Amino acid sequence: MANDVLEQIEGSRVQLGAQAAEAEELGTLPTHTADILRKTGVVRMLQPAKHGGLEADPREFLDAVIMTAESCGAAGWVAGVLGSHPWQLALMPESVQDDVWAADPDTWIASPFSPFGKARKVEGGYLLSGRWPFSSGTDHCEWAWLGATVVDAEGDGAGADGTLHMLLPRSDYTIIDGSWNAVGLRGSGSKDVTVSGAFVPAERVIAEQKIVSGVAAREAGRSENLFRMPWSAIFPNAITAAIIGMCRGALAASFDYQRDRVDESGRLVREDNFLLAQLSECHSEVESARVQMMANVGRMWDIVGSGKEVPFELRAAARCDQVRGSRRAVEALDRLYSHSGGNALRSDRPMQRFWRDAHAGLNHAINVYSGPYRAYALTRMGAAVPPGLRRDV
Template sequence: MIDKDQIRQELHQRARELVPVLGERTAEAARLGKLPQATIDDFQAAGFFRILQPARYGGYELEPRDFFEVQMTLAEGCMSSAWVLGVVAIHNWQLALFDDRAQKDVWSEDDSTLISSSYMPVGKVTRVKDGFRLSGRWGFSSGSKHCDWVFLGAIVPPEKEGDAPDYRTFLLPRADYEIVDNWNVMGLEGTGSNDIVVDDVFVPDYRTHRSIDGFNQDSPGNAVNTAPLFRLPFGQIFVRAVSSSAIGALQGALNEYLAFNRERVGVNDGRRTVLDPSAQMVAAEATAVIDECKTVLFRNFDLMVARANAGQPLTLEERIKMRFDSAVVPEKCVQAIIKLFKCCGAMAIRNDHPINRHFRDILAGRVHVANGPDKYGRNLGGVLMGQDNTDFFL
């Protein structure tokens, strides 16, 4: 029996110790277009990928807030590193929802094996005996070169006319797909979010996970992974993996902003930046944004976990509100870092300026489809005003 409190303390300490190390590797990660292998090795050695992994396969089965605290801490040093950890480690949680045969396929020989993903529903699916034939090209598979399996999204055609489409996640081994090395971007360069190509491969039915099962919190994997952790709604977990790293990156940017401006004197007017009311205000505003985003994140996870422990599902309205809470985070962080950036003067446009990397990474994270608040805000507002819900990734 592991001591979870001790594990939590060790994980947080290891994350804090890695912040400066990751900061020093940002240039290398950008040059490589993926994380240095040393970073993945550090994450493996620290146990970060195991935080939400089933205990049956060497995982710690801690709570989501434990994982996201680690992710946000690491993002202070490098948002690309934290992004990849967030996405890939969440897959260890999702695999626990699959049929146990799929879990054994991935982890029976090596329970440190990693999975990348692209959930966009672009796959072409044909039903065949005992499974499906799958083809397609998916974009933005973060950390793909460090992973031996992939999750891919596709809609299974209904068996009967009039039935609802069946969105599923398909699990494929590395031999069944090609990674197209096409990651050439202005931010989050180190995530290595390359394209995935699949050409008519067979995927057994047990290596698929139905979105509706995740929504209903009743997946095949719950038969063997019985902890309440695995009864949390999938839609509420994954979206935080791509929004919460922005909070940590904003904290990292604020740290750099304060260090840069404490002794800075304007070369044109000779005035100290620390005495500039605007510079003072943007530091205060960024601090407030970080505190607000973390408070809402932890409040929501505390509620989710409490309900799961009690066997009581969240209401639809609560899920919709939490979905919007996640989507609005990167926009808040964008607005805060733009102000920090401007108050660093012309030096901030240099690629080697300490705040510049955070600036580009947060903007890049904001354009992820899960991080656009307008769609989810309109849905929340409409439901509050009596309209039907339009989002089912909840």
């Protein structure tokens, strides 16, 4: 069934590419683009089968995100971010999953997870308030995961319980129109959302560290291989997959553009051996990022399939490779762009949009390299990894 998703995306390439400029102008994916993504099933690939999902191999999901981003960076970004959220919802009580999916398995969940909210404990749950930027694809979602820390009645004590992820219906938060105006990924509609004193039942709250450590999957009784995969194999790689797809899209646009391009001397640039070498090297770098990511996910998939838990050493290495993969792909794109001439800057050339979108994706917090790089190096040295570094591995 995952093959059906890939075939649907392949058949939608022209439509996705044609609406990219419209999405950028609107500052959000057009409704008909969201409809295309729903039809492909990409956002349901990591969703429990019981709730209309495909429970696909994560590598198939990542390939679907890459393929989508090749046609439209913003659509691929939204597919990757929103497509990772069902995996997390599967770790929640069955009643919560029913709340979201019982009426419509194609119900989408936004985020972000950053702990910009303040939650105060009350009987049966929490009262949540705050403002969160970067809620990608939020216009097309009916629920949102929002990160928060617990505070007392005076607003003190934030962080004592770690970051909590709280699930809210659309009626409990407000989307701030006009809050998303960025140089890249404009079409992702990553707007701000606000909450003012919303009650969040305890059953719709989960500790971030339980998700990352795998405790949440065990407590939920999930035995399926998909939901026993490490968090770091899912969400971070979904971001990197979208970036790789954007760089692939830029490469395809570049090969098409360079085919008949003439330089200042009137010579066809395809006769320039140095340029040809640069194009081919950039292709190889982008593909290397994809291959390394898939190999790491495959190793984890095999370990989980054997009934074992993925060791921290492999998780640390894969997280390091994930961050480096994002950077490797974008660095290759930069080299490509520097050999593309002035006409590549024109707004009617798709290369410039892919370039801007990829750089915007690289700025996501999941691609900050200091923590994952340090965690891996310390692990290789046999040294203790501080809790703060272990938290996102």
